[in-house]
Amino acid sequence: MKVIDFHTHAFADNIAERAIKIIEEESNSKAFLDGSLKGLLKSMENAGIDISVILPISTKPTQVETINRWMSEIRSDAIIPFGTIYSTAENSVKQPAILKNMNLRGVKFHADYQNFKPDEENMFYIYEELIKNEMIIFYHSGKDVGIKTPPLGTPKIFSKILEKFPEMKIVLAHTGGFRLWDDVEYYLVGSQAYFDISYTIGHLKIEQFLRILKNHGIDKILFGTDSPWRDQKKEIENIMNLPITKEEKEAIFFKNAENLLNL
Numbered sequence: 001m002k003v004i005d006f007h008t009h010a011f012a013d014n015i016a017e018r019a020i021k022i023i024e025e026e027s028n029s030k031a032f033l034d035g036s037l038k039g040l041l042k043s044m045e046n047a048g049i050d051i052s053v054i055l056p057i058s059t060k061p062t063q064v065e066t067i068n069r070w071m072s073e074i075r076s077d078a079i080i081p082f083g084t085i086y087s088t089a090e091n092s093v094k095q096p097a098i099l100k101n102m103n104l105r106g107v108k109f110h111a112d113y114q115n116f117k118p119d120e121e122n123m124f125y126i127y128e129e130l131i132k133n134e135m136i137i138f139y140h141s142g143k144d145v146g147i148k149t150p151p152l153g154t155p156k157i158f159s160k161i162l163e164k165f166p167e168m169k170i171v172l173a174h175t176g177g178f179r180l181w182d183d184v185e186y187y188l189v190g191s192q193a194y195f196d197i198s199y200t201i202g203h204l205k206i207e208q209f210l211r212i213l214k215n216h217g218i219d220k221i222l223f224g225t226d227s228p229w230r231d232q233k234k235e236i237e238n239i240m241n242l243p244i245t246k247e248e249k250e251a252i253f254f255k256n257a258e259n260l261l262n263l
């Protein structure tokens with residue numbers, strides 16, 4: 001079966017080792033890979049993954065240009081790179097058009113690491129530009145193992161944004177909101193948002209996981225692993241073992257992602 005992993009991370013060779021070490025310390029977890037592009041490609045081959053979407057996060061305005069340049073350089077048949085925008089940077093509203101020109105398919109946001117609120121006014125201008133440029137918006141949602149403060153990107157906030165921008169193409173990571181799955185069921189299930197199922201199984205009851213999938217609509221569920229923080233091969237096994245139909249598995253593993261990415 002074809003497999004698209006909609007949630008992975010990789011870093012340029014000169015920073016991979018340090019980046020992994022810092023995140024490992026902050027989140028008190030252990031990476032399965034060395035954080036390099038080569039490491040990810042090897043893991044994909046080993047797991048039988050055809051395409052990975054790589055999601056970057058800038059944590060300072062000065063990183064934006066370098067990261068986006070690297071992202072645009074690593075595109076291949078196996079890699080779909082997204083870009084990064086730092087919302088309070090001077091030219092952030094112009095970034096969607098710049099990223100579109102660099103052939104980046106979407107933008108990853110992580111409010112806690114990038115210090116903004118998803119529903120602040122400046123973000124609305126950025127969303128409008130992203131929608132106009134047909135870019136996919138990818139959000140970390142819910143708690144984060146590396147963050148101690150209350151999360152800024154929550155199911156409740158995203159439900160308000162979805163209401164304001166019904167045409168927005170948005171993916172909410174970790175099945176709609178890590179460790180806020182009751183709120184996902186209350187605020188988000190049935191909305192137009194896509195959920196990636198990365199870093200979820202093992203953190204909630206499997207009954208609730210299956211209920212969210214069915215009630216939200218299998219056609220809006222994307223396979224994702226959060227590699228290198230999860231093992232791609234093991235995550236495929238986890239989905240293969242779910243009591244859902246072969247058609248549903250195909251939808252989750254690649255068909256929904258193909259639709260969203262226009263592949």
Ligand SMILES: [Zn+2]
Nearest residue numbers: 007008009226
């Ligand atoms: Zn991630």
